[in-house]
Amino acid sequence: MHLRCTDVQFAFDLVMPGSYIGVMPRRDPVNDPLSSLRSMLEIRRFEEAVEELFSRGLLHGTMHLSIGQEAVAEGVCATLQTGDFITSTHRGHGHTLAHGADPTTMMAELLQKNTGYCRGRGGSMHIADVKNGNLGANGIVAGSMTIAVGAALSQQMIGTDKVVVCFFGDGAANEGAFHESLNLAKVWDLPVVYVCENNQYGMSMSQDRSTAGGSVAARAAAYGMPGETVDGNDVEAVCLASLEAVERARSGGGPTLLECITYRYRGHSKSDRNLYRTQEEIEDWRDNRDPIQRFIGKCVEDGRLSNEQVTAAESAARESLRRAVSEAFAAPDADPADLEGAAYA
C-alpha cells in the first residue's frame, strides 16, 4: 500500500480507474503531508491536554483517549468533504477533530461549559457537530452503526452525493447491531463506509479471545461487500483505502468495510490498570510504530517535509491547543437553569 501519487486525482485513478467524479478530499497526506501532520498533531495534543486536565481534577466523569490511533481518524476524514457524515464512538476525539470540529468548543464541552458542543450535557463521549456532518460520538458500543444506515438512506432517498463514514471498534464487531447494519446497508446498497478501528482490545478482551475467525474485514464477504485490512498506523495507507471506499459509496457502489489495525497506548478509560497486556507490548507499539513519528520519519526521509516544517507544525499545534484551553476555561459554565424541558425539541 505504499503508493506514491502525484496528485489526488491520480490516487483516485489508481484505486478505481476512471471513477473520479469530482469531489475532492479535504486533505491529502500523500501530496500535502503538512496538512495531515497538523491534523494528527492537533488530535494528539488535544488528548494529552485532556489527560492532564483530568489528572488535575478539572474534568468530570471519564474519558477514552485514542492516543496512538490518530492515523485512522486522519486517514479517513482526510478523504471526506464538509457535508459528508461521520458517526463516531466513545473514543471519538480524533474523528471529531479530523472532521473539522473546533477544538475550543470541544474543550469547552469537556470543561462543562455552556459554550461546549453539547452545552455541558454530553461530555467527552457524546460530542456531536451535526451541522458539519458529525452525527455524534456514542457511548454505546455499536450504537451508531444502525444510525449510520439511516443517515445513508437519507442521502440515497434525497439524492445527494454525500457519504456516511461509520467508525466503530473491534469490540463492536461482535454486537448484533454490526450484523444488522452491514446486512441492510448492502441489501439497499447505501453509501456507507464502515471503518473498524481495531485497537486490538475491547476494554480488556483481546481480539484473539473475542472474535471468531480472527478478522473483522473478512466478515465483509458474508455481506457481499468489499472488505480490506489496512495498516491503521500508516496514514497514507488508510487514506488510499478510504479514498477507494468513499468513492465507491459516493458513486452508488454501496458499502465497504475497512479494518484498520492500530493500538491505543492509554487504558480503556481512567480506571484501566492494564492487567490484560504487557508494558513491553505497549512500548513496542509506542516506540516502533507510532503513526505520527512514522509519518514524520517517512516524509522527512523522502524530502516531502523538512525538519523545520515539522518543528513548526509541532509548535503550532501546541500553541493552538493552549489557546483553545484558555478560551474554553474563560467561557460560562453549563447552567442548570437551562435543564427544564430540555429533553424535548
Add this chain to the structure above:
Amino acid sequence: MPTLPIWKALHMPEMMRYAQAVNHALRLLMSADERVFMAGEDIGVYGGAFGVTDGLLDTFGERRVRDTPISEEVIAGLAVGAAITGMRPIVEMQFADFVVNAMDPIVNQAAKLHFMYGGNVEVPMVIRLPGGGGTGAAAQHSQSLEAWFAHVPGLKVVAPATAQDAHDLLIASVADPNPVMVFEHKLLYKEEGPVEVRHTTEPVVQLGEAIVRRSGDDLTIVAYSIMTVRALEAAERLEDSGISAEVVDLRSLRPLDIETVRASVRRTGRLLVTHEAPAAVGVGAEVVAGVVESDALDHLLAPVSRVCGLPIPMPYAKALETATIPQVDDVERAAKELMNA
C-alpha cells in the same frame, strides 16, 4: 359535480375500521410530505401483518414503503439516522413485543440525542407498535409495554382507543419533532368507528390531551387503548345500577394530561384506573400519584383502585388469557366496590 361520496364532500364521518383509519392517516402523511417514508417487516408486498399498510406499496412505491429484513434494531436505528438527517420516518415493529430487540436505538439513541447533543438535533420519528393481548398468541406476542417507554425522558407515547384517534394521533405524532411511540391495539384493528378523514396534516388532536369519553358524577374511570372501550361498556352497565361513571381516555401516556384527570376526580371524588399492562410500576401508578400530588386528594371519598392485567406472562388458553386481561366485568365489579368503600 363532485364525484366524492356525499359524506366525504360534507366532511362527514364515515364508518371504518381502526386499521383502515391508520392506513388513511399514512396515505395522507405520505402524500403531504416527501420526507415521510415507512420501513418495517412485511409492510410492503404483504400489506403488514395486520393489513394496516395494505395498498401503500402500490400507491407510493418501494422507495418510500420499504420492506426490511427481520432486524428490529436496525429498523429503529435507521429511523434515528434518517430523522436526524432530514427525513420523517414511520417505522413499524411487527408486534410490540419485538421492540425489545430494538431498545438501544430507541432508549439510548432516539430519546437522548436531542438533549445529549445540546439541543442541536431533532429526532422526528414515529414507531408504530401493535400490542396487547386477547389474540391467543401467548406470552411473546401479547404484551403491553407502553409504560417502559413512558418512563424514558425524550420519548412521547400514545395509545389510541378509537379509529378516529388512531388516525388523528398518528398525524400529530408525525408532526412532532420528537420520537413518538404509537401503541396500537391488535384487537382494536377490526373495530369500526366513525372517522372524519383529515385532509391536511395539521394536527387536530395534540399529544398530551386526554378526553372525557363519557361524563358522570360518582366516579372517574381512567383508561387508555382498549381498556377505554371496556370502561365505556362497564359505565353503561353501572348506569343500570344507578352509578354514574365518568370515563377519561388518556390517549397520550407521555406527556400525560393529569389535569383532565384531576379535574374529573375533584368532581366525582372516586378514582379507578385500568389498563391491560400489569399494575406494578405502571401508568396507573403514575396517574394515581399525579392525582394525590394535587388538591384533588382532598376530594377523594374512597381509596383509589387499579384494575390491571395479572402480573404473569400472557397465557395461551382462552380461559387463562381472559382471566389475565381485565374484562368489562372486572371494571364493573371494582367500580361497585369503590362505591361501597
